[in-house]
Amino acid sequence: MKFELSRFVAAATLVLGLRGPCLAQPATPGADASTLFQNVRVFDGKSGAISGPTNVLVTGRTIARISNAPIVVDPNARTTVIAGNGRTLMPGLIDSHWHAMLVRPTAAAAINGDVGYVNLMAGAEATDTLMRGFTTVRDLGGPVFGLKRAIDEGLLVGPRIYPSGAMISITGGHGDFRQPFEVPRVLGGPLSRMEKIGGSMIADSPDEVRVRVREQLLLGASQIKLTAGGGVASPHSPLDVSTFTESELRAAVEAADNWGTYVTVHAYTPRAIQGAIAAGVKVIEHGHLMDEATARLMAEKGIWLSVQPFLDDEDAIPFPPDSSNRARALQVFQGPDNAYALAKRYKLKTAFGTDVLFSAALARRQGAQLAKLTRWYTPAELLTMATGTNGELLRLSGLRNPYPGKLGVVEEGALADLLLVEGNPIENIKLIEDPDRNFLVIMKDGKVYKNIVPR
Numbered sequence: 001m002k003f004e005l006s007r008f009v010a011a012a013t014l015v016l017g018l019r020g021p022c023l024a025q026p027a028t029p030g031a032d033a034s035t036l037f038q039n040v041r042v043f044d045g046k047s048g049a050i051s052g053p054t055n056v057l058v059t060g061r062t063i064a065r066i067s068n069a070p071i072v073v074d075p076n077a078r079t080t081v082i083a084g085n086g087r088t089l090m091p092g093l094i095d096s097h098w099h100a101m102l103v104r105p106t107a108a109a110a111i112n113g114d115v116g117y118v119n120l121m122a123g124a125e126a127t128d129t130l131m132r133g134f135t136t137v138r139d140l141g142g143p144v145f146g147l148k149r150a151i152d153e154g155l156l157v158g159p160r161i162y163p164s165g166a167m168i169s170i171t172g173g174h175g176d177f178r179q180p181f182e183v184p185r186v187l188g189g190p191l192s193r194m195e196k197i198g199g200s201m202i203a204d205s206p207d208e209v210r211v212r213v214r215e216q217l218l219l220g221a222s223q224i225k226l227t228a229g230g231g232v233a234s235p236h237s238p239l240d241v242s243t244f245t246e247s248e249l250r251a252a253v254e255a256a257d258n259w260g261t262y263v264t265v266h267a268y269t270p271r272a273i274q275g276a277i278a279a280g281v282k283v284i285e286h287g288h289l290m291d292e293a294t295a296r297l298m299a300e301k302g303i304w305l306s307v308q309p310f311l312d313d314e315d316a317i318p319f320p321p322d323s324s325n326r327a328r329a330l331q332v333f334q335g336p337d338n339a340y341a342l343a344k345r346y347k348l349k350t351a352f353g354t355d356v357l358f359s360a361a362l363a364r365r366q367g368a369q370l371a372k373l374t375r376w377y378t379p380a381e382l383l384t385m386a387t388g389t390n391g392e393l394l395r396l397s398g399l400r401n402p403y404p405g406k407l408g409v410v411e412e413g414a415l416a417d418l419l420l421v422e423g424n425p426i427e428n429i430k431l432i433e434d435p436d437r438n439f440l441v442i443m444k445d446g447k448v449y450k451n452i453v454p455r
């Protein structure tokens with residue numbers, strides 16, 4: 001009998017539910033349902049201005065119409081009408097540097113704790129993240145694929161997730177969480193705990209890098225994260241070290257490019273940043289210790305800067321006072337004023353992220369961390385950064401974009417991730433520090449997750 005491959009594949013798909021990890025569609029897209037926001041002032045995520053009185057119709061998962069004339073809805077359609085009364089309608093916020101799996105657990109629990117418990121913590125945190133108005137996060141390291149799938153399938157309430165999967169490091173680099181007694185590693189031997197759970201992977205040659213990158217792509221990564229220099233929260237790597245060789249970084253870039261996406265690297269120093277750019281990396285995470293020559297190079301090559309407002313304030317990770325982590329954090333805190341000044345001077349494509357680790361309390365200040373950018377930017381500039389600009393960064397995932405469509409903007413045809421704000425955040429940026437009170441409506445993918453507009 002002739003073997004019919006197509007029939008076999010169809011049957012296997014039916015029985016086993018085989019499908020690519022990126023293809024999962026939300027189970028509750030609100031197919032025909034519509035929401036009409038009447039009499040709102042729109043902050044569109046692009047222009048930096050607030051519009052006059054406007055009406056916005058969301059149909060299904062997208063923004064269908066924006067008009068300053070009244071929008072008449074079909075009386076037979078299921079339309080929820082929200083009276084804006086002059087409040088501000090803006091895009092959902094985007095955090096460009098997040099670790100959904102590492103926000104709540106302690107470092108010890110994240111590395112050694114029960115995997116089920118850590119996953120449930122991440123689920124609870126994902127719901128809170130959405131309820132803070134962050135409708136999308138770009139996840140820069142951690143075993144996040146299951147969480148993303150559960151959210152996309154409607155099993156759990158949470159933001160859209162652009163997953164990197166495991167961050168890829170070298171022996172001794174940022175992301176190598178092994179204990180000294182686990183050295184030496186036997187090449188081809190057993191994996192360390194963090195590798196087994198998919199938190200980070202260690203790779204020490206171009207060939208190993210290629211395998212690790214391709215594994216994350218197989219699992220559904222929308223971009224690839226490598227750690228090109230030392231870090232603050234890592235146990236072994238001094239801040240100044242450059243980790244991967246150029247050929248190792250290039251192997252990652254080629255593998256990601258073959259898959260239609262890009263590599264971003266964790267890097268603080270000019271040497272680590274410049275080495276990564278030479279290898280074809282498109283985004284720099286952090287960059288706080290960059291110099292003028294590096295900023296100029298980034299501008300010339302169109303490299304993105306995904307930077308966080310790391311200062312020695314209430315948002316600093318509370319490392320023990322005498323620890324090397326604290327010493328390295330103090331070095332980094334010297335950087336942001338200079339880094340943001342260079343980003344502005346050279347008009348770098350600059351994204352906003354928080355990189356919250358190991359603290360639910362710090363996560364609750366996610367919006368407050370954005371408001372803190374008034375140290376360097378106007379309210380309109382920083383809100384544009386966390387919406388339209390971050391949305392542009394997400395589209396770098398190209399063919400591996402898990403949510404094709406426009407995010408971070410209020411425009412016809414864009415995906416309907418929206419916040420209705422009590423007041424005007426351009427005039428009073430402090431409004432975004434208290435999302436419970438001031439974000440009256442939170443919509444993601446056309447679905448209303450919160451509506452406390454007084455009736």
Ligand SMILES: [Zn+2]
Nearest residue numbers: 097099140355
């Ligand atoms: Zn990070």
